[in-house]
Amino acid sequence: MTFNTILIVGGGLIGSSIARAAKAYDQAKTLYITDNSHSACSAIERLGIADGVSEGQADYFASQADLVVLCVPPGRMGSVAEKIIPNMKSGAVLSDVGSIKGAVIEAVTPFLRDDITFIPAHPIAGTEYSGPEAGSADMFKDRWCVLTPTKKGLPETKQLKDFWQGFGSQVSIMTPKRHDIVLATTSHVPHLIAYTLVGTAVDMEKVTANEVVKYSAGGFRDFTRIAASDPVMWRDVFLSNREATLEVVDRFIEDLTALKRAIRWEDGETLLEHFAKTRDIRRRIVDAGQDSAEPNFGRHD
Amino acid sequence: MTFNTILIVGGGLIGSSIARAAKAYDQAKTLYITDNSHSACSAIERLGIADGVSEGQADYFASQADLVVLCVPPGRMGSVAEKIIPNMKSGAVLSDVGSIKGAVIEAVTPFLRDDITFIPAHPIAGTEYSGPEAGSADMFKDRWCVLTPTKKGLPETKQLKDFWQGFGSQVSIMTPKRHDIVLATTSHVPHLIAYTLVGTAVDMEKVTANEVVKYSAGGFRDFTRIAASDPVMWRDVFLSNREATLEVVDRFIEDLTALKRAIRWEDGETLLEHFAKTRDIRRRIVDAGQDSAEPNFGRHD
Numbered sequence: 057m058t059f060n061t062i063l064i065v066g067g068g069l070i071g072s073s074i075a076r077a078a079k080a081y082d083q084a085k086t087l088y089i090t091d092n093s094h095s096a097c098s099a100i101e102r103l104g105i106a107d108g109v110s111e112g113q114a115d116y117f118a119s120q121a122d123l124v125v126l127c128v129p130p131g132r133m134g135s136v137a138e139k140i141i142p143n144m145k146s147g148a149v150l151s152d153v154g155s156i157k158g159a160v161i162e163a164v165t166p167f168l169r170d171d172i173t174f175i176p177a178h179p180i181a182g183t184e185y186s187g188p189e190a191g192s193a194d195m196f197k198d199r200w201c202v203l204t205p206t207k208k209g210l211p212e213t214k215q216l217k218d219f220w221q222g223f224g225s226q227v228s229i230m231t232p233k234r235h236d237i238v239l240a241t242t243s244h245v246p247h248l249i250a251y252t253l254v255g256t257a258v259d260m261e262k263v264t265a266n267e268v269v270k271y272s273a274g275g276f277r278d279f280t281r282i283a284a285s286d287p288v289m290w291r292d293v294f295l296s297n298r299e300a301t302l303e304v305v306d307r308f309i310e311d312l313t314a315l316k317r318a319i320r321w322e323d324g325e326t327l328l329e330h331f332a333k334t335r336d337i338r339r340r341i342v343d344a345g346q347d348s349a350e351p352n353f354g355r356h357d
Numbered sequence: 358m359t360f361n362t363i364l365i366v367g368g369g370l371i372g373s374s375i376a377r378a379a380k381a382y383d384q385a386k387t388l389y390i391t392d393n394s395h396s397a398c399s400a401i402e403r404l405g406i407a408d409g410v411s412e413g414q415a416d417y418f419a420s421q422a423d424l425v426v427l428c429v430p431p432g433r434m435g436s437v438a439e440k441i442i443p444n445m446k447s448g449a450v451l452s453d454v455g456s457i458k459g460a461v462i463e464a465v466t467p468f469l470r471d472d473i474t475f476i477p478a479h480p481i482a483g484t485e486y487s488g489p490e491a492g493s494a495d496m497f498k499d500r501w502c503v504l505t506p507t508k509k510g511l512p513e514t515k516q517l518k519d520f521w522q523g524f525g526s527q528v529s530i531m532t533p534k535r536h537d538i539v540l541a542t543t544s545h546v547p548h549l550i551a552y553t554l555v556g557t558a559v560d561m562e563k564v565t566a567n568e569v570v571k572y573s574a575g576g577f578r579d580f581t582r583i584a585a586s587d588p589v590m591w592r593d594v595f596l597s598n599r600e601a602t603l604e605v606v607d608r609f610i611e612d613l614t615a616l617k618r619a620i621r622w623e624d625g626e627t628l629l630e631h632f633a634k635t636r637d638i639r640r641r642i643v644d645a646g647q648d649s650a651e652p653n654f655g656r657h658d
């Protein structure tokens with residue numbers, strides 16, 4: 057057991073999954089959750105995944121916790137930190153799971169205390185659903201968790217690493233800046249593009265929404281899954297990771313424009329060359345255990 | 358049984374699936390396959406999914422078939438039609454499964470005979486894999502198949518409709534032009550975008566391929582599945598459906614540019630408004646039985 061008592065702030069998809077995993081993998085003796093949503097708190101009680109649940113603030117929980125993990129939307133991290141930190145016990149560890157790191161660190165830092173260590177984290181795992189019911193104990197198994205400590209060699213970094221490895225995750229350490237550009241590439245821009253394309257399809261005057269639904273098995277339905285993710289969280293992600301998102305989007309638009317030109321000029325060579333090089337990355341992702349090799353992801357229907 | 362004897366030209370993913378389905382759903386007494394790939398022919402023999410297999414041309418098969426279905430890449434349809442049609446028996450039906458219809462009709466039409474009826478078709482089903490081993494008898498179940506007959510009220514259209522319904526497909530009829538713009542939206546442009554984004558990620562100097570692989574579970578891995586589809590087929594699709602593809606891509610770039618601007622100007626309202634409207638289409642796709650509601654498509658990995 058790495059931490060005795062843990063407080064999760066925000067018991068949604070990720071927070072409730074940490075709670076479940078902490079119990080399933082024996083990573084906490086006592087686990088508390090606070091959430092400002094009444095329905096989330098009721099669901100957490102019903103699910104029985106915490107030793108204590110509180111709607112709104114919970115000074116007592118904060119004062120007991122050896123580890124506090126902020127699992128609220130990125131845009132809420134600052135205001136939550138402001139309220140929680142003054143109540144935390146001396147020597148405790150503060151962490152978060154926000155999908156961007158630079159902006160979260162910036163928001164939390166003004167409220168930090170000298171006797172509290174803040175180790176930002178981001179588990180690269182999740183689904184398109186939100187809320188405590190959508191969580192699961194195995195959410196983080198075989199996935200990577202990135203830690204972005206602001207100082208080198210902290211013992212708390214090692215502790216948090218053990219904690220995440222306890223869930224079956226692999227842990228890597230990088231700077232917040234690097235995290236944000238890497239994740240802009242592998243997560244943020246893919247989401248932005250999926251949201252955009254689904255919107256484009258819905259708005260095409262020449263094609264009805266009904267047609268889009270019927271013929272979605274040709275590829276489009278994959279995009280709609282990603283574009284069904286929580287709008288508030290993703291708005292926060294794009295606004296807080298503006299620079300990196302825009303950098304990757306610009307590269308993407310450049311590349312798309314080049315392929316557009318190849319199509320317009322019937323330059324099959326260029327298309328083929330481009331399409332052939334993307335297969336290798338798929339094979340590597342499957343080999344690394346990051347995706348299923350089954351056709352269509354092994355969907356059943 | 359709608360057709361007695363069927364010849365499939367090109368026994369790959371789609372052709373071999375039709376062969377399996379024809380047997381499984383009792384839609385053919387005799388089913389022949391020809392394919393110009395030696396390894397595909399050996400696989401088809403090994404799988405035992407045809408009553409006769411021939412590498413290269415097969416005049417005898419063509420002369421016996423009541424239905425010939427061209428299942429070769431879109432760019433090969435014309436040359437295959439030129440060779441097969443002279444050997445077909447009078448009164449037979451010719452069809453195809455090409456992912457675009459305008460260009461295939463244009464390529465096949467010069468070789469048509471008055472005593473042969475050509476009914477183009479496109480089953481909206483498939484996977485990212487190619488070849489006869491990747492096929493399955495239930496590929497077309499609960500999926501849509503679009504027929505684009507060039508004349509109204511043909512009895513052969515009704516016959517082909519029965520044939521596809523026999524596989525558990527739903528059949529709709531539209532003009533080739535409408536098919537091509539609808540499919541550009543729901544299939545062709547999604548593929549082009551997936552190919553582009555995977556290429557962009559691989560080419561980012563600031564992000565290594567290794568990082569892209571490790572952190573792909575954030576959304577990127579979905580794109581790599583689509584971008585692992587057959588490069589030759591997709592080159593053909595984009596070149597043969599140029600106009601519609603470019604039209605949808607241009608709309609997409611416009612929309613992406615608007616969202617980019619919203620991010621740059623920190624206009625959260627616009628982002629939220631856009632992201633909220635895309636959820637409904639997902640719900641409709643799941644309700645229509647066109648996708649699984651399970652988180653992450655119910656992947657097991």
Ligand SMILES: NC(=O)c1ccc[n+]([C@@H]2O[C@H](COP(=O)([O-])OP(=O)(O)OC[C@H]3O[C@@H](n4cnc5c(N)ncnc54)[C@H](OP(=O)(O)O)[C@@H]3O)[C@@H](O)[C@H]2O)c1
Pocket residue numbers: 065066067068069070071090091092093094096127128129130132136153154155156178179180181182183184185186187188286289
């Ligand atoms: N979803 C993913 O795939 C994923 C993956 C990795 C990391 N993350 C990160 O994980 C975090 C949580 O995301 P999630 O998907 O778990 O979201 P979620 O399911 O919507 O859960 C968030 C919960 O936090 C509550 N909350 C909001 N503000 C709060 C506050 N001030 N105090 C207490 N509770 C508050 C929310 O209640 P209300 O509904 O009332 O706001 C909600 O119950 C985000 O920072 C996100 O970037 C998400």
Ligand SMILES: NC(=O)c1ccc[n+]([C@@H]2O[C@H](COP(=O)([O-])OP(=O)(O)OC[C@H]3O[C@@H](n4cnc5c(N)ncnc54)[C@H](OP(=O)(O)O)[C@@H]3O)[C@@H](O)[C@H]2O)c1
Pocket residue numbers: 366367368369370371372391392393394395397428429430431433437454455456457479480481482483484485486487488489587590
């Ligand atoms: N894949 C999908 O998801 C999907 C969905 C709906 C419709 N379609 C359409 O279905 C058609 C076939 O696609 P597929 O995915 O089944 O491709 P595939 O698995 O690659 O199979 C095509 C087969 O046709 C063979 N072939 C090529 N030229 C030939 C010729 N002149 N004579 C005889 N055989 C020939 C190929 O052999 P070689 O390898 O030697 O070329 C290959 O074995 C395409 O028109 C495509 O647009 C595909």
